[in-house]
Amino acid sequence: MLAVTVSSKAQLLNREITLAPNRQSVEDLLELISNQGNFYFSYNSSILRRDSIVSYPGGTRTVRAALNLIFPSGYEFRESENYIIIRRTPIRIQLITNEQPAGENNYFVTGVVRDDQTGERIAAASIYEKERLAATLTDESGAFRLRLKSRYSNASLTVSKEFYEDTTVRIRSGYNQAVTITLSPVEFSGADVIVAPGIGTVPDSLFIAVPQPDSSSILYIYKKMDSLKVQRTALGKFLLSSRLKAQSINLSKFFTVRPVQVSLTPGLSSNGKLNAQVVNNFSFNVFGGYSGGVKGFELGGLFNMDKKDVQYVQVGGLFNIVGGNMTGVQIGGLSNTVLGSGDGLQIGGLNNFTAKSVRGVQVSGISNYTGRSLTGMQLGGVTNFVRDTLKGAQIGGVINFARKLKGVQIGLINVADTSEGYSIGLINIVLKGYHKLAFYNNEVTPFNAAFKTGNHKLYSILLGGVHPDTTKRIVTFGYGVGTDLSFGKTFGMMAEFSAQYCYLGTWDYLNLLNRASVQLRVRISKWLEVYAGPAFSVMISDQPAAVKGWQYPIPSGSFKTYDLGENRTGWLGWHAGFQLF
Structure with a gap:
């Protein structure tokens, strides 16, 4: 028989419970007490054996007294x-x-680091002296050895490890000494976090308890690791040692400032093993270096890698990687990577990559990438990409892309999702913009087709036509641009300019037809419009005579023409047809 007497206002440990004598597992006993006391137990399963059998004497006592018996x-x-x-x-x-007592110049601190709950030794914990930037890591057995300089009268060691509270201890300067340091695990109580639209910042950690069938819970921990972005890149994984990576994880919240540093390689720095936690005013890397950040000037023979922000000037022989924001000028022989935002000028021999927004100019031999919005200009030898809004210009040798275009694109192929600007290229695609497939007739070729894409302000035209009469054949193909002005839902006007090559039986001569037309447009239905209007054409031709079966000259003799000199002929014609979509 079980009984419980509980005061709802009493502290949990002072509540009285009554249990009959029994012999059962720790897990079952805790569940009985939890159910009767109307509260929950929380513990780390590694610190006790839940299946251990305990003889409980029974009786009425407080929860604290019951737990002391168990x-x-x-x-x-x-x-x-x-x-x-x-x-x-x-x-x-x-x-x-x-x-x-130690020698005149140096002394050594050795010791071990333990978990103050379990007594277990802690591997890969960081031990460092903040002022002198001396640091080391514990080995697999939790042991460490750190050399310090005797000329400093005071010294303190700080020990940091992921998921443990930092501990700082004072040591006696100038003496070799052995120490034992204990670390307390981070406590997760009170770590309820609400994440909802409109919250401007993301918490450093999220703790989520997932209930299990045996009444226990598994605690999942999600940590924000912004300071580890660089070492998670492919080059970071390749170039940074495991010890540097462990230090970065342990010391993710510790940063200090120094005026100058010189590195031979990452980890071999005048700032010692803590250079990745130091923001420098002037940074010089012979081959390459890994710093906390730069606020001034950084030069790398091969590469520069910075955990946080870089300001003013950064020059790398091959590449630069910045984990935070870049402000100023960044020059990389091959590439520049900014995992935050960019504000200034990026020049990369091959490519520039900025994960967030850019306000400034990106110039590269092959490609430029902006992960959010860009205000400024991209100039890429092959391609430019803006994931969100472009306010400025993209000039690419082959293709440009911007999700929202509020500027100008110039390239062979221009692509945008929506456009309030201008796309100038052979193919201009606005996915939610202006798309028309037109079929029309004019005084030169009776059968013509054109594909128009862009927006109402400016669209491109790919067009072609044919005159099928076997005695006066003509084949044309070309490119044009146009603009469409609406006068309400039914009427509108289009102005178009085009240039077409005319094949008249031989490729040996130039036959170029240039046309400017204005057409009145009438919407018949959602998918159909008809249009017609005058056109003025100029034919540039150096072909001396007709080829049998092909038209020559253009236009035919029934049109009044104007001699514009130097093989140029002008005339007034017409243009009429319908278009879909």
Whole structure:
């Protein structure tokens, strides 16, 4: 028989419960107490064996007294809202276990780092002296050895490890000494986080408890690792050692400032092993370096890698990688990568990549990429890409893309999702813009087709025509541009300019037909429009005579023409047809 007497206002550990004598597992006993006391237990499954059998004497006692019977030593109990947290009693270890005078120049601090809950040694923990930038990592057994200079009268060691609270201890300068340092695991109580549209910042960590069938929970931890972006790149993974990566994870919130640093390679720096945590005013990397950031000038023989922001000037022989924002001028022999935003000028021999927005100019031999909006200009030998809004200009040798165009694109192929600007190229595609397939007749060729794409302000035209009469054949193909002005829902006007090559039986001569036309447009239905209007044409031809079966000259003799000199002939004609979509 089980009974419980609980005061709803009493502290959880002081509530009284009554249990009959029994012998069962720790897990079952905790569940009985939890159900009767109307609260929850929270503990790390690694610190106790839930299947251990315990003899419980029964009787009425407080929850604290009951827990002391179940866990006789080595544990402590804390309350948090409606939870009782079971944890190991922190291990108390003497800090300094050995101390001897050292030489005049250097002294050594050796020791181990332990978990104060389990007593286990902690591998890959960072031990560093903030002022002198001396640092090391614990090995697989949790041991470390750090050399410090004797000329400084004061010294403090800070120990950091992911998912543990930082610990700082004072040491005696000038003495070789052995120490033992304990770290406390980060406590996750009170870590409820609400993420909703409109919240401007993302929390550093999210803690999500997922209930399990056995009444326990698994805690999933999501950490914001903005300072680790560089080492997650392909080049970062290749060029940075595992020790540098471990230091970055442990010291993600520690940064300091120094005026000058010189590096031979990442990890070999005048700032020691903590250069990745140092923001420098002047940074010089013989082959390459990995710094916390730059606020001034950085020069790399081969490459520069910076964890946070770079301001003013950065020059890399091959490439630059910036984990934060870039402000100023960035020049890379091959490439520039900015994982934040860019404000200024990027010049890359092959490509420039900016993950967020750009305000300025990107110039590259092959490609430019902006992950959000760009205000300024992209000049790429092959391609330019803006993932969101372009306010400015894209000039690309082959293709330009912007999701929202509010400027101008100049390239062989221009693509946009929506456009309020101008696309100038052979093929201009606005996915949610102006698309027309036209069929028309004119005084030169009775059968013609044109594809128009862009927006109403400016669209491009790919066109071709044919005169099928076997005695006066003509084949034309060319390119044009146009604009469409609406007068309400039914009427509108189009002005178009085009240039077409006319094949008249031989490729040996130039036959170029240039036309300017104005047409009145009438909408018949959602998908159909008809249009007609006058056109003025200028034919440039150096062909001396007709080829049998092909038309010559253009236009035929029935049109009044104007001699414009130098093989140029002009006349007034017409243009009429219909278009779909």
